[in-house]
Amino acid sequence: MQTRGLYGEIAANRRRSLLLVVALVLLLGAFGAALGTLYGEPSAGLVVAIVVAVVLLLTTWYGGASMTLAASTARPADPERDQTLVNVVHEMAIASGLPVPAVYVIEDTAPNAFATGRDPAHAAIAVTTGLYQKLDRDELQGVIAHELAHVRNYDIRYTTLVAVTVGAIALLADFALRHIWWGGGPRRSRNRDVGGPLILIAILVAVLAPISARLLQAAVSRGRETLADLGGAEMTRYPEALARALLKIEADPEVLEAANRATAPLYIVNPIKAFEKRAAGLLRTHPPTEERVRLLRGLGSPSSGG
């Protein structure tokens, strides 16, 4: 795999992620318009799609971070008891120039970590006691750097947007399918040519759109994880430590009790091991660990090939 050096990879990844999000938003708009066309009101369909998305977005925007933290049973870190962790977070905040995020600890022997918060000023990082105990200081630094890179890249805000768009598509699809199934077709249609074939197409779209949206969402998630790996390496200038940490976390057989399917994509390595093993490559929320390690180890000096 040809490496473009650290900064080249970061730029390429950002472009890719932006394209994916644009694709997702277009999909939502097209879907809304298509549904609207079925009922003879294409622009209304588009508007409804956007309204649904905005309502969902506002709901998750302000409550998001605290909901996530509460769901993971995290407690605030204690500067005395968790001295090393707090120090490492401060060090990484200095290296990145970001304000110091709130630090939380999850009492669980499975090693893992996640970041949350809509922007760097409202950010929080949570780390399990398992991670804290099983990694050495350099590896812990690598993991914290990865999480801070998520914060710096506004990933949480970004993935919220994506999740809301996907949710809106799923809602619309559900609504459309029910309406078609029970309603037996468009009622207030002004266009009398609307009939059988169009309904079939509508059903097809209603079924395929949510799936394609989820595929796009998984692709965006993977891209963002890679970007965070690279960003973390940029902060520590020591990618080997993060590579070692990822291998350790992946190899650990413990199950993270606090995680569930909703919060799983936020963690540094997907904690639901059964899901990751069964999931086809395209549905994975994180790139395979071997691939991430290979990328990190192939970086060499961050200033080369820049």
Place this chain on the structure above:
Amino acid sequence: MLGLGIGVVLLAFLGLLVLVVGWAILTYNALVTLRNQLQNAWAQIDVQLKRRYDLIPNLVEMVKDYMQYEQEVLTQVTQARANAVSAQGPAEQGRAENVLTGALRQLFAVVENYPELKANENVMKLQEELTGTENRIAFARQFYNDMVMRFNTRLQTFPTNLIAGMLGFTPREFFATDDDAEREPVKVDLR
């Protein structure tokens, strides 16, 4: 007819002038922002250095009773700290800082030989604080250098380089250490 022609040319000229002035203002603001970030980053280094100065006397106090045969190392640390605190100017301060880091490194290495010290929780906490501080200093310097790179690159690339000198901006120097060993933060892993 001629009047109309001159009017159009004048308008075009004014439009161009507005664009150029607008660009100059935006560039100036961007450079000021970058320079302020740079100065902030430099100040951050000082904050971390001061933190180190404050922690060292505590460490020396705590270990000196246990390390009666290592008085020389302790004296070196205390002396190096005093020199660093009183150093004038960035060059002298940089050299004094290097000496202090070397002395601390020696002290940490010596502590390894004293099991009573390693068992003492207070000493270990203080050592972790010092490790954290050394790392913070190193990362503050790294961040400062990152800001210097960003500032200098902006200054030297086209079209900003056309007016940068005129506006009074000059490239900054990177923070460099001569000592190769000093580049790595003092790593103490007692696990």
